[in-house]
Amino acid sequence: MNEGTKVTSLFPARRLLVVMVFLLCASTLGWRVVDLQLNEKDFLQGHGADRYLRINQIQSDRGIVFDRNGEALAISIPSASVWAEPKVLMKNRERWIELADAINMPLGHLEALVTGRLNRNFVYLRRQLTPEQSRRVAELDLSGVSLQEDSRRYYPSAEVTSHVVGFTNVDDQGQEGVELEFDESLSAVPGLRRVIKDRLGRVIEELEELRERKKGEPIHLSIDDRVQYAAYRALKTAVHRHAARAGSMVILDVRTGEILALVNQPSFNPNNRSGLKPENLRNRAVTDLFEPGSTAKPFTIAAALESSHYDKESIVDTAPGLLEIGQHSVTDIENFGNLNLTNILVKSSNVGASKIALSLEPRFLWNVFQSVGLGTSTEVALPGEIIGRLKHYSHWRDIEHATQSFGYGLSLNVIQLARAYAVIANGGWLQKLSIKKLETPGHRERVLKRETTEELLGMLTRVVDSGTGKKGQVRGYSVAGKTGTVHKNTTSGYASNRYLSLFAGIIPATDPELVAVVVVDEPRKGEYFGGRVAAPVFASAMSDAVRLLDIRPDRPFEDSYTKVVAIDESWIGTPSGAYP
Amino acid sequence: VKGGLIVLFLTALIFCSAIELILTRHKSRALFVELQNLQQHQYTLQQKHRQLILEQATWSTYPRVENVARQSLDMVPQRYEDIFTLR
Numbered sequence: 076m077n078e079g080t081k082v083t084s085l086f087p088a089r090r091l092l093v094v095m096v097f098l099l100c101a102s103t104l105g106w107r108v109v110d111l112q113l114n115e116k117d118f119l120q121g122h123g124a125d126r127y128l129r130i131n132q133i134q135s136d137r138g139i140v141f142d143r144n145g146e147a148l149a150i151s152i153p154s155a156s157v158w159a160e161p162k163v164l165m166k167n168r169e170r171w172i173e174l175a176d177a178i179n180m181p182l183g184h185l186e187a188l189v190t191g192r193l194n195r196n197f198v199y200l201r202r203q204l205t206p207e208q209s210r211r212v213a214e215l216d217l218s219g220v221s222l223q224e225d226s227r228r229y230y231p232s233a234e235v236t237s238h239v240v241g242f243t244n245v246d247d248q249g250q251e252g253v254e255l256e257f258d259e260s261l262s263a264v265p266g267l268r269r270v271i272k273d274r275l276g277r278v279i280e281e282l283e284e285l286r287e288r289k290k291g292e293p294i295h296l297s298i299d300d301r302v303q304y305a306a307y308r309a310l311k312t313a314v315h316r317h318a319a320r321a322g323s324m325v326i327l328d329v330r331t332g333e334i335l336a337l338v339n340q341p342s343f344n345p346n347n348r349s350g351l352k353p354e355n356l357r358n359r360a361v362t363d364l365f366e367p368g369s370t371a372k373p374f375t376i377a378a379a380l381e382s383s384h385y386d387k388e389s390i391v392d393t394a395p396g397l398l399e400i401g402q403h404s405v406t407d408i409e410n411f412g413n414l415n416l417t418n419i420l421v422k423s424s425n426v427g428a429s430k431i432a433l434s435l436e437p438r439f440l441w442n443v444f445q446s447v448g449l450g451t452s453t454e455v456a457l458p459g460e461i462i463g464r465l466k467h468y469s470h471w472r473d474i475e476h477a478t479q480s481f482g483y484g485l486s487l488n489v490i491q492l493a494r495a496y497a498v499i500a501n502g503g504w505l506q507k508l509s510i511k512k513l514e515t516p517g518h519r520e521r522v523l524k525r526e527t528t529e530e531l532l533g534m535l536t537r538v539v540d541s542g543t544g545k546k547g548q549v550r551g552y553s554v555a556g557k558t559g560t561v562h563k564n565t566t567s568g569y570a571s572n573r574y575l576s577l578f579a580g581i582i583p584a585t586d587p588e589l590v591a592v593v594v595v596d597e598p599r600k601g602e603y604f605g606g607r608v609a610a611p612v613f614a615s616a617m618s619d620a621v622r623l624l625d626i627r628p629d630r631p632f633e634d635s636y637t638k639v640v641a642i643d644e645s646w647i648g649t650p651s652g653a654y655p
Numbered sequence: 656v657k658g659g660l661i662v663l664f665l666t667a668l669i670f671c672s673a674i675e676l677i678l679t680r681h682k683s684r685a686l687f688v689e690l691q692n693l694q695q696h697q698y699t700l701q702q703k704h705r706q707l708i709l710e711q712a713t714w715s716t717y718p719r720v721e722n723v724a725r726q727s728l729d730m731v732p733q734r735y736e737d738i739f740t741l742r
Binding site for chain 2 (some may be wrong): 148279280282
């Protein structure tokens with residue numbers, strides 16, 4: 076024992092040194108532990124988490140645009156964009172030719188794209204590949220080239236519906252038409268989730284939802300794709316035949332105010348917009364203004380009938396076909412003499428309309444025009460509507476008071492004119508228009524008396540049966556309509572040789588279902604009368620539309636071609652060839 | 656002795672619970688993987704559906720229908736003369 080004590084006390088300094096060294100080591104380690112735990116915890120945990128935590132995108136597609144019968148007009152399909160890291164891609168230059176071929180791009184273009192951006196880490200080579208292209212790129216397995224999932228929007232009915240539907244840009248944002256107007260509800264936002272992935276990149280656990288996925292809402296338009304095509308074809312044929320500058324046509328459902336068709340020429344293909352002229356994008360039926368000319372006369376007659384100073388049999392003396400107002404004069408194409416109200420429309424007498432207008436208070440005429448919506452917004456959900464102008468009656472000069480009556484001095488767009496004719500067609504209601512399919516008709520307000528519109532319908536039927544609108548006839552149906560031929564108002568006054576040809580029609584006149592307005596802008600092949608240029612477009616489109624929409628003929632027996640046959644029981648169930 | 660038994664019993668319970676935890680954890684992973692696969696499958700089917708809608712819409716565009724009717728099937732719109740009114 077004694078010896079042991081002696082030994083331990085032999086080298087106290089050395090022993091102290093060793094103990095101190097151990098203590099120092101221990102406290103260094105201890106301090107490091109504290110340091111890691113307290114000071115660098117976040118940094119270290121973050122880096123650790125980076126090895127297994129990932130943020131996953133939950134795909135979501137833009138809503139589909141349907142027509143009223145459920146046909147798709149715009150739909151997003153998954154696609155891919157191919158991008159490159161220029162520096163990496165430079166290393167295998169010998170395979171560029173394959174890559175260029177796979178993405179359908181000239182080799183020179185690809186070289187310029189890559190070599191011109193060597194200092195960047197990311198260059199899109201081509202966006203929105205077709206499925207075939209992306210498959211080929213994936214098969215190339217070229218380092219420095221990657222695919223990125225996105226989606227591409229397709230428009231199956233292409234230029235037939237392009238002005239209504241519009242289109243989106245490569246980033247899936249609406250640019251025109253319904254795509255722009257309803258962008259918010261159509262657009263989709265991909266969801267983001269924090270997940271844990273294993274070594275092989277498989278998700279093994281979801282931790283939290285960072286952003287909820289927003290699905291693109293589908294939208295059902297009021298457009299009927301079939302009727303739209305009928306209108307498109309009829310209008311395009313006419314614009315081509317008359318070498319016209321442009322044209323528009325709109326067809327409304329009289330009862331609901333739904334827009335069944337809306338077409339413009341020239342049009343464009345939304346699937347391939349390279350080389351597109353900006354002016355072809357214009358939805359002219361909504362964005363362009365014109366003076367309605369003679370197509371406004373029925374509303375002057377409506378004012379006359381509503382005023383109770385006139386009735387159907389009232390006679391207006393239009394002789395000698397010329398009316399002097401101050402320094403201005405209003406003329407007819409010939410001296411029509413005494414005309415009743417119907418014949419003022421049938422002959423389209425400017426003098427007659429002017430005399431009626433001048434006999435009415437300016438306020439009264441203005442009120443009728445205003446209430447049927449001439450020059451007031453339709454508030455339809457299409458971008459870029461230009462409201463037009465109906466000058467307030469307190470600013471009318473005498474000549475303006477007269478010219479309003481035959482549609483000069485006020486301006487409006489095609490859908491406004493169609494809505495105004497729908498007032499005549501539906502018994503006097505100003506019906507709110509809709510580009511979306513409706514379950515219940517929108518707001519409406521009474522603006523004309525039922526008797527007034529019934530009388531007008533009768534008069535307008537005469538215009539088509541025996542007046543200027545004969546070419547607007549549709550076999551088997553009564554049509555009420557009015558033609559218009561308008562001198563275009565240019566910066567240097569009214570042009571003597573540039574016209575708008577107009578036709579506004581209602582079918583069937585006895586129980587109206589459809590209203591259509593046709594405008595052909597600057598026909599340049601000689602003919603320019605609304606009755607000869609625009610009315611045939613109406614007849615052609617509507618004869619298809621009534622058949623497609625199963626509208627019952629209201630004049631089946633007045634035509635010599637129709638045979639009236641009694642049903643023989645034995646026919647039922649026999650093939651059609653067996654009919655007599 | 657009695658206290659020892661209780662400790663033994665509780666140890667056994669803890670052991671069972673631990674095993675159960677492992678099993679549950681495994682099951683939850685397996686189910687999650689299945690969910691992932693099904694979601695992926697659902698997405699694929701949705702995309703397929705969209706593609707079919709597009710395909711259907713493309714085949715049924717009216718210019719094409721009209722073309723086929725006129726060219727391949729020799730169809731024409733019925734003439735007014737051919738319409739009989741039955742009554």
